[in-house]
Amino acid sequence: LKEDESNQLFYVSYNSKKSEADIFHKGELLESIEFALRRSDYSIDIELVIFYFGKGKNSKNVSSLYKRIHDGALHPLIYINRNLFNNTVIFDPEILRKKSSDEMLPQMIGRVNIRCESPDLEFNSDRTNFVENSLTKCIIKDLLELNKDIQARGAILKKSLKKNNKVPTGKASPTSQNDSNRSRTASIIIDKNKPVLFYVPSDQILLEEYILQARDSFGNEICMSDIEITIDGDISRKRSIPSIESPCEKTVFFRYNDVQTELVSKEVKISFEEKISNISGGHREKSLFTIKSSSDYTVGIETVADIINAIDIAYSSKSKEELLPLIACSTRAIFEISAEKVLKTHKSWFTNFNREKLSTSTKREIRDSLLLDVIHIVLLIKKNQALMTAISEASGIRYKNLTNLMSVQSFKVAVKESHIGAHNSTRYLSKPKIESCADSCGLFAVMSDILINLTKETLNNTKIHKIDESELDKNLGAGEPDNLDC
Structure with a gap:
């Protein structure tokens, strides 16, 4: 507290039991900053003196005890359970060095006292740093944020004190009398x-x-x-x-x-x-393909699983913008393989439509045979409550959510977007379009995977109501109402 008193700007006192950092200037309390620690199995007490060295002044009068060996910069001392901890990193005064000089207060000394009885508090071999674990991560993060908060708020207070281009300095710490009489806030x-x-x-x-x-x-x-x-x-x-x-x-x-x-x-x-979970062919931490489910879903169709993994690798790369056409084509392959598996596994569920009964607009839409297959399967699922229930239970998607996700228009757009990737200019592709397409494609892959793996008991107890030409027309023809009377 007596180090170079004439150049002292602030005295800062923090006690984790009070969860409050008090900033003093010339013995007067200017502000209290609320700061609560993340955990209760350690405590932190801090006393700091922050200096302001005006033109022609420097830290030569401050004891070398508070100067780093490698560059002579000021820093507070760190104590762990009353033992000096030779570390200048976990409470680094220069943490805001990328900020402008008016937004940082790096000229500080003092003591940072950490108390912790936890057996998880471990050190490296030369006791200059912590062994990383959940406890030490929290201690380091608390010290980092407290350091930033003190400097950021102190810099604002310094600006308010500045008059005629001069910052008033002097003994910063309070006397015991004015400290005890200071006002408190709730x-x-x-x-x-x-x-x-x-x-x-x-x-x-x-x-x-x-x-x-x-x-x-x-x-x-x-x-x-x-x-x-x-x-x-x-x-x-x-x-x-x-x-x-x-x-x-x-x-x-x-x-x-x-x-x-x-x-x-x-x-x-x-x-x-809604919880968003990954759809994957393996155990990837993050996937482009997700569903609104409480748990991840692993696709069992081997080729589809491999393509999903390959797309995720491509999409997580730095050059993913260049790979968007490849990703779009690959999502089309997922639609194709999934649809083909369902149509082959459950041939009896599907109608061979009489195209003469379809409207001109529907005939135009189903020139793309994949679009016909995908929409046929989606409509069939929507029409049969037993299939909706089976998919909801197997995927973890709530029935109400699944109903809302079964938009024929969304699947139709996704199939068409993947077709653009295969046959048209890449200017039609964008990151949002790819992600939207992946949502519908992933859901279709999950539903198809569940349908081809239905148990014999489920199949025997399920009466399937087929889709006819009028229902196909209603959803692919003019107006595209995207609803189905079940």
């Missing part, structure tokens, strides 16, 4: 570890669990019942969110009226989404 700290994204249908959510800490302006813990909770503007008497079945977003506010400092409020947005 605070509600949200637990950063609590999830804000859920998949539908969700479990019920207890909202009080999102409050990590709540204190009034006297520093006392606030009783949970005194904190008002609202969901989308309505007071929540039950203080919980019931199971959500459809995608949406809920805005939750936690409010407390303090007797001295009045309202303190914190907002949390909680999203509910």
Whole structure:
């Protein structure tokens, strides 16, 4: 605290138990920054002095104890359970060096004290760094973000102090008297570890669990019942969110009226989404082909599985823009192979249409035999509830979602887009078109895979209602209503 007092700009004190970093200038508290740690099995206490060296001044009067050996730059000392930790990386004052000089405060010294009893706290052989695991990742990330927050907020405060191109400096730390008499603010700290994204249908959510800490302006813990909770503007008497079945977003506010400092409020947005899972021929971490299901689906048709894997490799490459025509042609191959397998496996399900009964527009559409095969299969599935149920159960796609996904128009467009990739200029292709085509193509591959693997028991108990010319006309002819009377 006595190092080069005339050039001190800020004194910063952080205590993880309070989840608050206090910034002082010339002994006066300027601001408190809320910051809660990610986990409770370690604690962090920080004391920093941040300098401002004006024109013609430098850090020569600061003890070499706080200077890095390799370049002489200032840095705080790190302690782990009261032992000096020879590391200048996990709390690096130059973390914002890519920012402009007005947005960073790298001239800092002090102590960063980490306390942790966990057996997961491990070090490398020369004890200059951590062994990477979930615990040490959290410690490093907390220190990184706290470092950034202190510098970013301090830089803003420095600008506000600057007058006549001069920044006032002097002994920054408070005396014990003005520190004890300083005013406090009420605070509600949200637990950063609590999830804000859920998949539908969700479990019920207890909202009080999102409050990590709540204190009034006297520093006392606030009783949970005194904190008002609202969901989308309505007071929540039950203080919980019931199971959500459809995608949406809920805005939750936690409010407390303090007797001295009045309202303190914190907002949390909680999203509910359909789970998107991979369709693959193997075990790839990410795939272009996905379904709205709670679990991944592995296609059993060997050739289709190989093509999906090959497309995923191509799509994840740096040169994927050059490979879009190849990817489009390959999705057409998936349609072709999948459709052929279904038509051969279940010949009795399908009608040989009398083309004389079809409209001119339908005849024009089915010149592409693949389009006819794909739409025929899709219409058949839509018409037969037993097939819809079997596909829903085997794929993990909820029946309601599957019904919404069975858009004849979507499958029709996907088949046509893949045909463009094979026979027309690449200017018609784009990343969004390829991804949209992959959605329908992947779903068709999954449905086909399930249909050809139906058990004998299911087949024996299933009466199939075939598609006739009028239904084909209704969906491929003029107007394309994309609905089917089942």
